[in-house]
Amino acid sequence: MTNAHKHTIAIVDDHLLFASSLEKLIHSFPEFEVLFKARNGVELQRELKAGDHVPDIILLDLNMPVMNGQETLSWLTEIHPGIKVLVLSMEDDERTILKMIREGAKGYFLKDIHPNDLKEALLEVMDKGYYYSAKVTSTMVHALQPGSKSQPLNLKENERTFLQLACSEMTYKEIADVMNLSPKTIDGYRQELFNKLNIKNRVGLVIYALKNNIIEI
Amino acid sequence: MTNAHKHTIAIVDDHLLFASSLEKLIHSFPEFEVLFKARNGVELQRELKAGDHVPDIILLDLNMPVMNGQETLSWLTEIHPGIKVLVLSMEDDERTILKMIREGAKGYFLKDIHPNDLKEALLEVMDKGYYYSAKVTSTMVHALQPGSKSQPLNLKENERTFLQLACSEMTYKEIADVMNLSPKTIDGYRQELFNKLNIKNRVGLVIYALKNNIIEI
DNA sequence: TTAAAAAATAGGTAAAATCCTGATTCTCAA
DNA sequence: TTGAGAATCAGGATTTTACCTATTTTTTAA
Numbered sequence: 001m002t003n004a005h006k007h008t009i010a011i012v013d014d015h016l017l018f019a020s021s022l023e024k025l026i027h028s029f030p031e032f033e034v035l036f037k038a039r040n041g042v043e044l045q046r047e048l049k050a051g052d053h054v055p056d057i058i059l060l061d062l063n064m065p066v067m068n069g070q071e072t073l074s075w076l077t078e079i080h081p082g083i084k085v086l087v088l089s090m091e092d093d094e095r096t097i098l099k100m101i102r103e104g105a106k107g108y109f110l111k112d113i114h115p116n117d118l119k120e121a122l123l124e125v126m127d128k129g130y131y132y133s134a135k136v137t138s139t140m141v142h143a144l145q146p147g148s149k150s151q152p153l154n155l156k157e158n159e160r161t162f163l164q165l166a167c168s169e170m171t172y173k174e175i176a177d178v179m180n181l182s183p184k185t186i187d188g189y190r191q192e193l194f195n196k197l198n199i200k201n202r203v204g205l206v207i208y209a210l211k212n213n214i215i216e217i
Numbered sequence: 218m219t220n221a222h223k224h225t226i227a228i229v230d231d232h233l234l235f236a237s238s239l240e241k242l243i244h245s246f247p248e249f250e251v252l253f254k255a256r257n258g259v260e261l262q263r264e265l266k267a268g269d270h271v272p273d274i275i276l277l278d279l280n281m282p283v284m285n286g287q288e289t290l291s292w293l294t295e296i297h298p299g300i301k302v303l304v305l306s307m308e309d310d311e312r313t314i315l316k317m318i319r320e321g322a323k324g325y326f327l328k329d330i331h332p333n334d335l336k337e338a339l340l341e342v343m344d345k346g347y348y349y350s351a352k353v354t355s356t357m358v359h360a361l362q363p364g365s366k367s368q369p370l371n372l373k374e375n376e377r378t379f380l381q382l383a384c385s386e387m388t389y390k391e392i393a394d395v396m397n398l399s400p401k402t403i404d405g406y407r408q409e410l411f412n413k414l415n416i417k418n419r420v421g422l423v424i425y426a427l428k429n430n431i432i433e434i
Numbered sequence: 435t436t437a438a439a440a441a442a443t444a445g446g447t448a449a450a451a452t453c454c455t456g457a458t459t460c461t462c463a464a
Numbered sequence: 465t466t467g468a469g470a471a472t473c474a475g476g477a478t479t480t481t482a483c484c485t486a487t488t489t490t491t492t493a494a
Contacts, residue, residue, distance in 0.1 A: 015329035021238030024245065090307070112232035158471090167424070169417045171450065184473045191453070200386045201480085202451075206423045207384070375441090388480065401443045408483070418450085419481075441490065450481065459472070464465100 007126050008035040008053070012044050012072065013061035013088070018111075022059070029119050041067030041075065048080065055083060057125060060105075062089040062096070070103065077104035084125050097136055107131040160214065162189045167206045167215045224343050225252040225270070229261050229289065230278035230305070235328070239276065246336050258284025258292065265297065272300060274342060277322075279306040279313070287320065294321035301342050310429075314353055324348040377431065379406045384423045384432045 009032055013019040016039075023034045035055045038044040041064070048054060058076065062069035069087060076085055086107040087100045100108050106125055113121070113133070121131040155163065158179070165175045172190065176183040194200065197208050209215045226249055230236040233256075240251045252272045255261040258281065265271060275293065279286035286304060293302055303324040304317045317325050323342055330338070330350070338348040372380065375396070382392045389407065393400040411417065414425050426432045 015327075016331045017242075017328055017335060018235060018238065020332040021235065021242045024241040025234075025238045028241065110232075111234055114233045115237040118234060156471095167420065169421045169424075171418075173450085182473050184475090185471080187452085188472070190451085194452085200452090201388075203384060203419060203423055204386045206420055207386075210427070373441095390480085399443050401445090402441080404482080405442070407481085411482080417482090435494100437492100437494085439490100439492070441488100443488070444486080446484085448481100448483080450479105452477100452479070454477080455475090457472100457474075459470100461470075462468095464467090 006033040007031060007057065007122070008033060008055040009057045009059060009122070010035050010044070010047070010055040011037045011059045012040070012064070012069075013037070013059070014039045014064045014066075015061070018061075025115055025118070026122075029122070032122055039066075040064045041069075041072030044072060045075070054080070057122065058083055058085045060085050060087050062087060062091065062100070070099065073100065073103045073105060084129065086121065086125060086131070092135070101136075108136050109133050110135075155214075159189050159193060162186060163193065163205060163209050164215050166190070166202060167209050223250040224248060224274065224339070225250060225272040226274045226276060226339070227252050227261070227264070227272040228254045228276045229257070229281070229286075230254070230276070231256045231281045231283075232278070235278075242332055242335070243339075246339070249339055256283075257281045258286075258289030261289060262292070271297070274339065275300055275302045277302050277304050279304060279308065279317070287316065290317065290320045290322060301346065303338065303342060303348070309352070318353075325353050326350055327352075372431075376406050376410060379403060380410065380422060380426050381432050383407070383419060384426050 009026060011019050011022055011034060013022070019037050019039075023037065026032050026034050035053050036047050038047055044058070045067075060069050060072060060076075064072075069089070073085055073087070076083060081104075084106040085104070086109070087105045088109065088111055089096065089100075090111055091097075092110055097108055107121060107130060109117075109121065117133070121133075124131040158181075161179060162175060165178060166172075170178070172186050173183050176186045179186070190202075190205075193205060197204065199205065199208065206215075226243060228236050228239055228251060230239070236254050236256075240254065243249050243251050252270050253264050255264055261275070262284075277286050277289060277293075281289075286306070290302055290304070293300060298321075301323040302321065303326070304322045305326060305328055306313065306317075307328055308314075309327055314325055324338060324347060326335075326338065334350070338350075341348040375398075378396060379392060382395060383389075387395070389403050390400050393403045396403070407419075407422075410422060414421065416422065416425065423432075
């Protein structure tokens with residue numbers, strides 16, 4: 001395959017060591033070449049706006065400072081819908097995976113993917129337009145199953161806000177003040193959540209919020 | 218540098234993509250060669266016990282299933298004190314860093330290290346016997362400062378146990394039962410921790426425990 | 435051995451959390 | 465317009481937390 005016909009790739013990852021290593025790996029694939037690397041979404045935007053080089057595929061890390069993976073993906077989906085974005089991440093939780101797919105990622109894999117599988121994934125993305133590993137596929141199926149037990153998505157907006165505030169040292173009365181609601185309403189949210197999530201006290205709320213990425217620590 | 222005089226390296230990481238990429242990167246350093254890769258501590262032990270090849274340096278990932286980085290490091294320090302272990306990790310919290318250094322790691326760096334710095338680190342480890350980045354060094358200095366505010370280490374054993382149990386849905390009375398102590402003693406632990414950590418309620422305990430890796434979620 | 439320090443325990447009280455049941459108010463569609 | 469359902473709010477009771485001060489027991493060091 002001549003250089004002119006190689007598929008082009010951009011790597012967006014703030015982990016320099018990983019990005020450079022990945023670049024070398026891809027260099028060993030005759031079908032692909034790395035067009036450029038960026039450390040975050042802002043750098044990527046700069047590169048793309050320069051205009052003279054738009055990659056076929058972007059390998060996008062999820063955890064970046066400045067402009068993280070999700071924001072970058074939203075921007076790409078809107079401005080450069082033609083670029084196929086593959087999300088690279090350490091997180092394998094359902095919530096994160098589904099969020100990225102909904103945002104338009106053409107593929108999602110964990111960083112512990114086997115090098116051979118990466119090559120296969122790149123080829124398949126160029127061929128079919130998407131690549132999802134068995135793990136991610138099963139996650140999607142599971143999420144679509146009716147009655148799958150973990151549905152942290154059906155929280156109402158106020159419940160979600162309350163849940164986040166409940167993970168602080170505020171009393172319920174203080175939370176009520178912040179949310180401009182009666183303490184009794186807050187008490188209602190609390191009870192509703194206890195029932196819905198099958199927990200017994202406020203510590204349970206915190207644990208749940210953490211497990212489901214409702215709050216960050 | 219002839220092949221016979223290259224410094225030898227082993228990579229222990231369950232992230233195949235990362236390990237393979239890293240191998241390729243190191244391959245581009247004329248002074249070093251990768252002797253073998255292992256996916257976890259157990260595999261590493263197998264390789265080392267085979268006996269015919271002992272590396273100069275081991276690049277050790279911290280987060281592995283089966284036998285994790287810390288266990289592996291303890292074992293290495295005892296059985297193969299001659300091997301220089303460099304810990305590769307995603308965690309940059311003081312607690313983790315210090316723990317590894319105390320366990321005998323000859324270096325500690327985050328996976329976002331620059332490739333050039335990696336090479337420099339490898340050379341320096343062979344030369345001086347250790348390599349610590351500015352970040353890690355400053356962490357050590359900070360930890361040794363008297364009165365540095367974050368000292369999650371000075372928790373007494375019972376306080377620590379209580380703290381872990383307080384991060385569950387148990388009442389303090391139930392915790393007292395489990396720990397075979399009077400509820401009043403538990404109340405004492407609680408109050409002591411509130412003062413020590415400058416927090417106001419049980420949620421504060423949970424947050425603190427999480428931030429300081431006292432519990433896992 | 436003994437005094438001092440640390441750990442464990444107690445009593446009492448106020449505040450917050452938890453758990454009911456029921457009453458308004460609001461929203462939205464028929 | 466109106467009625468059903470959701471959201472909000474209230475009263476009131478019990479349990480758990482949180483906060484004092486003080487005593488007993490255990491451990492440690494001189």
